[in-house]
Amino acid sequence: KQWYQRRVRESLPWLPSPNNTPPPSPVTRDYIFSVVVLPLSLFVAIMYWGLYSIDPALVVSPTAVYTETAWFNHMKHTFIIVWTIAELIIIPRPPGNPRRISPVLFSGCYLVWVHVIYWTDGHWVYPILEKLSLVYRAVFCVSIMGLYQVLYWAGCVVGGRVHGDKNERGKQFTV
DSSP states (O other): OHHHHHHHHHHOTTSOOGGGOOOOOHHHHHHHIIIIIHHHHHHHHHHHHHHHHHOGGGTSOTTSOOSSOHHHHHHHHHHHHHHHHHHHHHSOOOOOOTTOOHHHHHHHHHHHHHHHHHHHHSSOSSHHHHHSOHHHHHHHHHHHHHHHHHHHHHHHHHHHHHHGGGOTTOSSOOO
8 A cells, every 4th residue: 555655646746745755856757757658658559559460369378368358458558658648748858868778778678587587487478479489589679679769769859849948857868
């Protein structure tokens, strides 16, 4: 319960906070949004619907037992775009640095984690990785990292164009 209340309080900084804990730094919050939240949510939706349109078994294993319905799974992978784009447009943030490599590092760490899960558990988190040979899997992973970086750049450009000089916290992140 306390973890949930803290997360809500961090995402809604105008709410009164118990124990007078300070809200998270706007620079940290903006950095996490631009490097993780925005590119990751767009990436998840694009990859889900792209792979699902080719073959639904590439995304959801037909032999797996799921506790959620198909429509909920589709909504979860669609509305993430709506809410992320809405936040990008509504909340002014300084544009990120297009030369930053943090998005590539984040996506690379995630892909390493996916492979660690396979090496320890013996099954792939994403069924498409099971169908790819080692060479194609490497090409797929490098492509994923590239797409993630492109989505980060797109977020920098769109955020900068939408808000322009209205950013009260400076031109670019310094973190």
